[in-house]
Amino acid sequence: MTKAIRKLTAATLLSTLKACGYRVFEGELNLNIIGIRHQNTRANTFNDVICVLYQQGGEWQLKQYKATTDAGIYWRQNPMNVSGTAVLIAGQHKSLWKLGYHQGKYRALVQHKPVVVxxxxxxxxxxxxxxxxxxxxxxxxxxINCHRANSKTTSTQVDKWSAGCQVLANPSDFNELIALCDQSAAKYGPYFSYTLLDQADIKKPKESK
Known part of the structure; x- marks a missing residue:
């Protein structure tokens, strides 16, 4: 069995972003939205995580949410697109999302710029x-949006919840994410970059001598 993605720290994510050569967004409530894809891509579960890393009062804060960065089995076997199921490639996608409405139904982060899948x-x-x-x-x-699964309960199976979107399992977690985005948007505007990492990318911070 492959190990679950462990509880992360702000220092670990900062070290990883820098090691990968990705930009770290700094400043009060300037959000770094980071997805981490579990190495097990067969699972139809929320075995990935989406993190929000940001500064508040000069200190780094980190929220970690259970999520999926992969399409569910239904859409893997029944792709919406004739070319196949969409898999967002790992990397830093600048200004990928903006605040909007997922399928016109509820507030979410919706695709703002072209992206490679x-x-x-x-x-x-x-x-x-x-x-x-x-x-x-x-x-x-x-x-390729960032939205939630069930509106009332925590979801355990991805199934039809994602055909390539980045989806949070818990509705309360998702509401917290959107609230943070609202606070950030008031200072920096409604556009958000997204950095998708593979589990193997995670780097422990070097200990200071």
Whole structure:
């Protein structure tokens, strides 16, 4: 069995972002929204995490939420797109999202800029996430949003909740995320970057001598 993504610290995420060469957004309530994809991509569970890293009162704060960065099995076997299921590639996606409405139903983070996705079209239960020379990549607007699953209870199975979106399992966690985005937007505007990491990317901070 593969290990779950452990409880992270602000120092660990800062170290990881810097090691990967990604920008760290600094300043009061300037949000770093970070997804971490579990190495087990067969699971139809919320085994990934979405973190919000930000400064408040000069101190780094970290929220960690149970989530999925992968499409559920239903959409892996029944892709919406003829080219295959959308898999958001790992990397830092600048100004990917803006505050809006998911499917016009409730407030969420919705796609604002074109993004690169990998298309998995073998219709099996395992999601292909590696960008290989044979991988089919597409850039465009595919509705890669950040939203919640069930509005009342914590979801355990992804199923139809994600066809490529980044989805939080717990509605209270999601409401907290949107509240943070509202506070941040009042200072920096309604656009948010998203950094998607693989579990193997996580770097422990170096101990000071």
């Amino acid at each position: 990998l298309r998995d079209n073998d219709k099996n239960t395992e999601l292909d996430t590696d960008v290989t020379p044979q991988a089919v990549l597409q850039q465009g607007y595919f509705g």
